[in-house]
Amino acid sequence: MDATIEQSKNISYSLISYVFFTFIGYFIIGLSLSVLPIFISKGLGFSMLVAGIVISLQYVMTFLMRAYSGKIIDSKGPKPAVLVSMLSFAFTGLVLIMAYYFKFSPIVSLSFLIVTRLFTGCAEGMIGASPINWAIMAFGEKHTAKIISYNGVACYGALALGASLGVTIVKHFNFYGLGILIVVLGILGFFLANTKENKTGELSEGEPTSFWKVLSKVAPYGLGLALGGLGFASISTFITLYYDYYHWQNGAMCLSVFGILFVAGRLVFSNAINRFGGINVAIVSLAVETLGLTIISLSNHPYFALIGAGITGLGFSLIFPALGVMAMKTVPSSNQGSALAGYGLFIDISLGITGPLIGGVADIFGLNYIFPFSIGIVMIGLGLVFYLKMKLSE
Numbered sequence: 001m002d003a004t005i006e007q008s009k010n011i012s013y014s015l016i017s018y019v020f021f022t023f024i025g026y027f028i029i030g031l032s033l034s035v036l037p038i039f040i041s042k043g044l045g046f047s048m049l050v051a052g053i054v055i056s057l058q059y060v061m062t063f064l065m066r067a068y069s070g071k072i073i074d075s076k077g078p079k080p081a082v083l084v085s086m087l088s089f090a091f092t093g094l095v096l097i098m099a100y101y102f103k104f105s106p107i108v109s110l111s112f113l114i115v116t117r118l119f120t121g122c123a124e125g126m127i128g129a130s131p132i133n134w135a136i137m138a139f140g141e142k143h144t145a146k147i148i149s150y151n152g153v154a155c156y157g158a159l160a161l162g163a164s165l166g167v168t169i170v171k172h173f174n175f176y177g178l179g180i181l182i183v184v185l186g187i188l189g190f191f192l193a194n195t196k197e198n199k200t201g202e203l204s205e206g207e208p209t210s211f212w213k214v215l216s217k218v219a220p221y222g223l224g225l226a227l228g229g230l231g232f233a234s235i236s237t238f239i240t241l242y243y244d245y246y247h248w249q250n251g252a253m254c255l256s257v258f259g260i261l262f263v264a265g266r267l268v269f270s271n272a273i274n275r276f277g278g279i280n281v282a283i284v285s286l287a288v289e290t291l292g293l294t295i296i297s298l299s300n301h302p303y304f305a306l307i308g309a310g311i312t313g314l315g316f317s318l319i320f321p322a323l324g325v326m327a328m329k330t331v332p333s334s335n336q337g338s339a340l341a342g343y344g345l346f347i348d349i350s351l352g353i354t355g356p357l358i359g360g361v362a363d364i365f366g367l368n369y370i371f372p373f374s375i376g377i378v379m380i381g382l383g384l385v386f387y388l389k390m391k392l393s394e
Helices: 002-033 036-043 048-076 079-101 106-127 130-139 141-194 211-245 252-268 272-276 278-298 302-316 319-328 333-365 367-393
Strands: none
Touching: 002 079, 002 106, 002 130, 002 141, 036 048, 036 106, 036 211, 048 079, 048 106, 048 130, 048 211, 048 333, 079 106, 079 130, 079 141, 106 130, 130 141, 141 211, 141 252, 141 272, 141 302, 141 319, 211 252, 211 278, 211 302, 211 319, 211 333, 211 367, 252 302, 272 278, 272 319, 278 302, 278 319, 278 367, 319 333, 333 367
16 A cells, blocks of 8 residues: 555656646746736737737647647657747747837837747647656556646646746846746756657557547537636736726736646645546536636625636636546547647637637727626536536436
């Protein structure tokens, strides 16, 4: 018994060396997440719709890179994808510096921001499924749920930490400091990944099918993820503007609280998926996320909004691994890379459409309507997952 516990601890510690690349990537993404919307709308003078579109360009490129990333992982292993990702992240830091340098010319500055968002999307597309598959190849499929959970902790914990730290860095060192930090982190990630052994072939049990065929199999669960992800995307993209609308302070704290409760949910309820099943955990998670968004929508004080953000993070924490485990069961082992890449596409879609969609709602109806709208979308996701549960029980 003690030996089993010790072995489990050793595996958990070893997993960190793989999901650390996820942490670096999403920490870089988070650094600019809270500051770019305000810089575009207030610093450069563009509308919230334009700010949302520019932010969402990242997820369009991520969407396009997922299929390519999945093929690389299945054929050449995850290491090449991680290396390309880290170099792309480093390049975005350089372009961000140029965008701030040309802030006196809004169009030129916005053009550089578009470039940096596109390369950030490229980097995210390559890093998205790579550390997960790298760890699965190293430790085996029986640890899939744990690996996905740990990777999610690294992902959203890094986003929340990066978002809060990004505001502080820009306040004291402006965007030059932010760009330099991004370059350093990207180069650091590249050299760390280059020291690790690549893994290929261990999961192959036959000829891999096409990415689009795999995508069709994981799509029902991916759609549930996309609908649930819109609640998180609304907070991550617009919470600082939402706070500014109500003349509240420290909007980025919502991302930190979201991240803290997200990580806590992953750690405390790490065995819930194995005990109760992915579909049941997803239903409860979507219901809790809806409750959190409702609290934000009804809040008349920033403290209540913080509570709502925390509950939203707690609810969202297990949606990705819960539905991800279900999606992975629909394909053979030889298609694991493509399956995770395809499944991850749906969170890219969710994050990608949130910017222009919620930005449009804010421009037409007002910022106070964005969270009621998000509640409706997440509830549609809840209904879809209920439907999937009924189909599985037939």
